Amino acid sequence: MLIPHPILGLRDAQEFTYLGDAALIDRPDGLANPEAFHDYLYLRDNPAGIHRELWFHEQGDRSWIVVTRNTVTHEILGAVLAQDVARARGRSR
Protein backbone atom coordinates (compact mmCIF):
# COMPACT_ATOMS: atom_id res chain seq x y z
CA MET A 1 0.00 0.00 0.00
CA LEU A 2 1.30 3.46 -0.91
CA ILE A 3 0.45 6.49 1.21
CA PRO A 4 0.50 9.89 -0.54
CA HIS A 5 2.59 11.87 1.96
CA PRO A 6 1.56 15.56 1.67
CA ILE A 7 5.22 16.68 1.54
CA LEU A 8 7.18 13.72 0.18
CA GLY A 9 4.74 12.13 -2.26
CA LEU A 10 3.96 8.41 -2.52
CA ARG A 11 5.68 6.39 0.22
CA ASP A 12 5.45 2.72 1.12
CA ALA A 13 3.10 1.99 4.05
CA GLN A 14 5.96 -0.02 5.57
CA GLU A 15 7.56 3.30 6.59
CA PHE A 16 4.48 4.27 8.64
CA THR A 17 2.90 3.17 11.88
CA TYR A 18 -0.85 3.33 12.44
CA LEU A 19 -2.51 4.94 15.43
CA GLY A 20 -6.27 4.97 14.79
CA ASP A 21 -9.30 7.18 14.30
CA ALA A 22 -8.43 10.81 13.50
CA ALA A 23 -11.03 11.85 16.09
CA LEU A 24 -8.19 11.34 18.60
CA ILE A 25 -7.05 14.85 17.60
CA ASP A 26 -10.05 16.35 19.40
CA ARG A 27 -9.28 15.44 23.00
CA PRO A 28 -11.84 16.96 25.40
CA ASP A 29 -10.89 18.36 28.81
CA GLY A 30 -11.25 15.31 31.07
CA LEU A 31 -11.58 17.37 34.26
CA ALA A 32 -14.29 19.67 32.93
CA ASN A 33 -16.26 16.98 31.15
CA PRO A 34 -15.61 13.38 32.30
CA GLU A 35 -18.46 11.95 30.19
CA ALA A 36 -17.02 13.38 27.00
CA PHE A 37 -13.57 12.11 27.94
CA HIS A 38 -14.96 8.63 28.61
CA ASP A 39 -16.52 8.60 25.15
CA TYR A 40 -13.30 9.92 23.61
CA LEU A 41 -11.26 7.20 25.29
CA TYR A 42 -13.49 4.14 24.89
CA LEU A 43 -16.02 4.69 22.12
CA ARG A 44 -14.94 4.49 18.48
CA ASP A 45 -16.85 4.12 15.26
CA ASN A 46 -15.78 1.08 13.29
CA PRO A 47 -16.97 1.92 9.80
CA ALA A 48 -16.89 -0.40 6.81
CA GLY A 49 -16.09 2.30 4.28
CA ILE A 50 -14.60 5.78 4.47
CA HIS A 51 -12.46 6.28 7.58
CA ARG A 52 -10.20 9.16 8.63
CA GLU A 53 -7.21 7.88 10.56
CA LEU A 54 -3.86 8.93 11.99
CA TRP A 55 -0.63 7.55 10.55
CA PHE A 56 2.90 8.36 11.72
CA HIS A 57 5.77 8.48 9.22
CA GLU A 58 8.10 6.84 11.71
CA GLN A 59 10.78 5.67 9.26
CA GLY A 60 10.64 8.92 7.31
CA ASP A 61 10.24 12.54 8.35
CA ARG A 62 8.20 11.68 11.49
CA SER A 63 5.14 13.68 10.42
CA TRP A 64 1.71 12.77 11.74
CA ILE A 65 -0.71 12.45 8.83
CA VAL A 66 -4.49 12.22 8.59
CA VAL A 67 -5.23 9.62 5.90
CA THR A 68 -8.73 9.14 4.47
CA ARG A 69 -9.04 5.47 3.59
CA ASN A 70 -11.79 3.12 2.50
CA THR A 71 -11.53 0.26 4.99
CA VAL A 72 -13.30 -2.11 2.58
CA THR A 73 -11.16 -1.57 -0.52
CA HIS A 74 -8.04 0.00 1.07
CA GLU A 75 -8.37 2.80 -1.47
CA ILE A 76 -6.68 5.94 -0.12
CA LEU A 77 -8.66 9.06 -0.89
CA GLY A 78 -6.39 11.71 0.56
CA ALA A 79 -3.73 12.62 3.11
CA VAL A 80 -3.04 15.88 4.94
CA LEU A 81 -0.65 16.82 7.73
CA ALA A 82 -2.28 16.30 11.14
CA GLN A 83 -0.67 19.58 12.17
CA ASP A 84 -2.72 21.42 9.53
CA VAL A 85 -5.91 19.64 10.64
CA ALA A 86 -5.30 20.61 14.28
CA ARG A 87 -4.49 24.22 13.41
CA ALA A 88 -7.63 24.48 11.26
CA ARG A 89 -9.54 23.57 14.43
CA GLY A 90 -7.98 26.47 16.30
CA ARG A 91 -5.20 24.58 18.08
CA SER A 92 -1.82 26.25 18.49
CA ARG A 93 0.11 23.22 17.24
Next chain:
Amino acid sequence: MCEHRLRARPALGIDQPDVVAVGPVRIAESMGTALGSLASRRGRDDEVRRIAADAGIPLPAPGQMVRQGDWAGFWLAPSQWMIEGPQDTYEDIAAVLKTIFGESASVTEQTDAWVRLEVTGPLRPMFERLCNLDLVRFVPGSATRTIIEHLGCYVLRQADDRITLLGPRSSAASLHHALISAARSAF
Protein backbone atom coordinates in the same frame (compact mmCIF):
# COMPACT_ATOMS: atom_id res chain seq x y z
CA MET B 1 39.76 24.31 21.15
CA CYS B 2 42.42 22.43 23.07
CA GLU B 3 45.07 20.45 21.20
CA HIS B 4 44.91 16.69 21.47
CA ARG B 5 46.45 13.71 19.73
CA LEU B 6 43.40 11.46 19.90
CA ARG B 7 42.07 9.87 16.74
CA ALA B 8 38.44 8.90 16.16
CA ARG B 9 37.86 5.17 15.72
CA PRO B 10 35.79 4.00 12.78
CA ALA B 11 32.32 2.70 13.64
CA LEU B 12 33.15 -0.60 11.93
CA GLY B 13 36.24 -1.10 14.08
CA ILE B 14 39.90 -0.91 13.20
CA ASP B 15 40.10 -4.49 11.93
CA GLN B 16 37.79 -3.84 8.96
CA PRO B 17 39.29 -3.07 5.54
CA ASP B 18 38.89 0.54 4.41
CA VAL B 19 37.09 -0.41 1.22
CA VAL B 20 35.14 -3.57 0.42
CA ALA B 21 34.89 -4.33 -3.29
CA VAL B 22 32.13 -6.60 -4.59
CA GLY B 23 32.12 -6.81 -8.39
CA PRO B 24 31.85 -3.22 -9.65
CA VAL B 25 30.63 -1.89 -6.25
CA ARG B 26 32.82 -0.23 -3.61
CA ILE B 27 31.60 0.14 -0.01
CA ALA B 28 33.65 2.28 2.38
CA GLU B 29 33.17 3.99 5.72
CA SER B 30 33.81 7.72 5.61
CA MET B 31 34.90 9.61 8.72
CA GLY B 32 35.60 13.15 7.55
CA THR B 33 32.19 14.76 8.06
CA ALA B 34 30.74 16.53 11.11
CA LEU B 35 26.95 16.58 11.49
CA GLY B 36 24.55 18.79 13.40
CA SER B 37 20.78 18.95 13.17
CA LEU B 38 19.06 22.30 13.04
CA ALA B 39 15.38 22.79 13.92
CA SER B 40 13.87 26.24 13.69
CA ARG B 41 11.85 27.18 16.75
CA ARG B 42 8.13 27.75 16.40
CA GLY B 43 7.26 30.77 14.26
CA ARG B 44 10.91 31.60 13.52
CA ASP B 45 11.30 29.90 10.12
CA ASP B 46 11.86 33.14 8.23
CA GLU B 47 14.51 34.30 10.69
CA VAL B 48 16.36 30.96 10.44
CA ARG B 49 16.30 31.10 6.63
CA ARG B 50 17.65 34.66 6.63
CA ILE B 51 20.50 33.79 9.04
CA ALA B 52 21.34 30.67 7.00
CA ALA B 53 21.42 32.65 3.76
CA ASP B 54 23.77 35.23 5.33
CA ALA B 55 26.04 32.48 6.72
CA GLY B 56 26.07 30.51 3.46
CA ILE B 57 24.42 27.44 5.03
CA PRO B 58 22.05 25.62 2.67
CA LEU B 59 18.52 24.74 3.91
CA PRO B 60 17.17 22.61 1.07
CA ALA B 61 13.56 21.87 0.13
CA PRO B 62 11.89 18.60 1.25
CA GLY B 63 13.61 15.51 -0.12
CA GLN B 64 16.65 17.48 -1.29
CA MET B 65 20.27 18.00 -0.37
CA VAL B 66 22.52 20.91 -1.34
CA ARG B 67 26.26 21.47 -1.09
CA GLN B 68 27.40 25.09 -0.76
CA GLY B 69 31.08 25.78 -0.19
CA ASP B 70 32.26 24.05 2.99
CA TRP B 71 28.69 23.36 4.12
CA ALA B 72 26.15 20.85 2.96
CA GLY B 73 22.63 20.28 4.19
CA PHE B 74 19.73 17.93 3.66
CA TRP B 75 16.09 18.07 4.68
CA LEU B 76 14.98 15.99 7.67
CA ALA B 77 11.45 17.11 8.49
CA PRO B 78 9.35 20.28 8.28
CA SER B 79 11.57 23.15 9.59
CA GLN B 80 14.40 20.71 10.34
CA TRP B 81 17.66 20.04 8.48
CA MET B 82 20.90 18.11 8.90
CA ILE B 83 23.94 20.34 8.37
CA GLU B 84 27.29 18.86 7.34
CA GLY B 85 30.75 20.37 7.50
CA PRO B 86 34.28 19.00 7.23
CA GLN B 87 35.30 17.35 10.50
CA ASP B 88 38.73 19.02 10.45
CA THR B 89 37.19 22.50 10.44
CA TYR B 90 33.96 21.87 12.35
CA GLU B 91 34.73 19.22 14.94
CA ASP B 92 32.55 21.34 17.27
CA ILE B 93 29.82 21.81 14.64
CA ALA B 94 26.94 22.05 17.15
CA ALA B 95 28.64 24.94 18.99
CA VAL B 96 29.40 26.65 15.67
CA LEU B 97 25.78 26.35 14.50
CA LYS B 98 24.42 27.49 17.87
CA THR B 99 26.60 30.60 17.71
CA ILE B 100 25.31 31.36 14.21
CA PHE B 101 21.60 30.72 14.85
CA GLY B 102 21.32 31.72 18.51
CA GLU B 103 17.82 31.45 19.98
CA SER B 104 16.11 31.12 16.58
CA ALA B 105 16.84 27.38 16.29
CA SER B 106 17.64 24.29 18.31
CA VAL B 107 20.86 22.49 17.43
CA THR B 108 21.87 18.92 18.25
CA GLU B 109 25.29 17.33 17.76
CA GLN B 110 24.80 14.32 15.43
CA THR B 111 28.30 13.33 14.29
CA ASP B 112 28.72 10.38 16.63
CA ALA B 113 25.18 9.07 16.19
CA TRP B 114 25.71 7.87 12.62
CA VAL B 115 27.92 5.64 10.55
CA ARG B 116 28.60 7.14 7.13
CA LEU B 117 29.00 4.63 4.31
CA GLU B 118 29.93 5.61 0.77
CA VAL B 119 28.68 3.25 -1.92
CA THR B 120 29.91 3.68 -5.49
CA GLY B 121 29.25 1.73 -8.66
CA PRO B 122 26.09 0.66 -10.47
CA LEU B 123 23.60 1.30 -7.67
CA ARG B 124 20.21 0.18 -8.96
CA PRO B 125 20.55 -3.62 -8.86
CA MET B 126 21.93 -3.33 -5.34
CA PHE B 127 19.49 -0.82 -3.85
CA GLU B 128 16.39 -2.42 -5.31
CA ARG B 129 17.29 -5.37 -3.09
CA LEU B 130 17.95 -3.16 -0.06
CA CYS B 131 15.09 -0.68 0.12
CA ASN B 132 11.93 0.58 -1.55
CA LEU B 133 13.46 3.72 -3.09
CA ASP B 134 12.92 4.12 -6.80
CA LEU B 135 16.39 5.20 -7.95
CA VAL B 136 15.01 6.31 -11.33
CA ARG B 137 13.08 9.09 -9.61
CA PHE B 138 15.60 9.47 -6.77
CA VAL B 139 17.95 11.55 -8.92
CA PRO B 140 21.29 13.04 -7.81
CA GLY B 141 20.59 15.78 -5.27
CA SER B 142 17.83 13.78 -3.58
CA ALA B 143 17.97 12.87 0.10
CA THR B 144 15.47 10.93 2.19
CA ARG B 145 15.08 8.62 5.12
CA THR B 146 13.88 5.07 4.63
CA ILE B 147 14.25 1.54 6.00
CA ILE B 148 17.29 -0.57 5.11
CA GLU B 149 17.82 -3.85 6.95
CA HIS B 150 15.12 -2.77 9.49
CA LEU B 151 17.17 0.36 10.25
CA GLY B 152 16.07 3.94 9.64
CA CYS B 153 18.79 5.31 7.34
CA TYR B 154 19.30 8.56 5.47
CA VAL B 155 20.07 7.98 1.81
CA LEU B 156 21.85 10.77 -0.06
CA ARG B 157 22.18 10.45 -3.85
CA GLN B 158 25.45 12.27 -4.49
CA ALA B 159 25.77 11.27 -8.15
CA ASP B 160 24.45 8.67 -10.59
CA ASP B 161 26.99 6.17 -9.33
CA ARG B 162 27.45 7.34 -5.72
CA ILE B 163 25.21 7.14 -2.64
CA THR B 164 26.05 8.17 0.92
CA LEU B 165 24.21 6.23 3.61
CA LEU B 166 23.83 7.46 7.17
CA GLY B 167 22.80 4.61 9.43
CA PRO B 168 22.56 4.28 13.20
CA ARG B 169 26.16 3.95 14.39
CA SER B 170 25.41 1.23 16.95
CA SER B 171 24.16 -0.97 14.09
CA ALA B 172 27.02 -0.10 11.72
CA ALA B 173 28.21 -3.68 11.31
CA SER B 174 24.69 -4.97 10.50
CA LEU B 175 24.16 -2.27 7.89
CA HIS B 176 27.61 -2.92 6.39
CA HIS B 177 26.83 -6.64 6.21
CA ALA B 178 23.48 -5.94 4.52
CA LEU B 179 25.19 -3.78 1.87
CA ILE B 180 27.78 -6.45 1.14
CA SER B 181 25.12 -9.17 0.96
CA ALA B 182 23.00 -7.12 -1.45
CA ALA B 183 26.03 -6.36 -3.62
CA ARG B 184 27.02 -10.06 -3.71
CA SER B 185 23.48 -11.00 -4.59
CA ALA B 186 23.35 -8.41 -7.40
CA PHE B 187 26.81 -9.01 -8.91
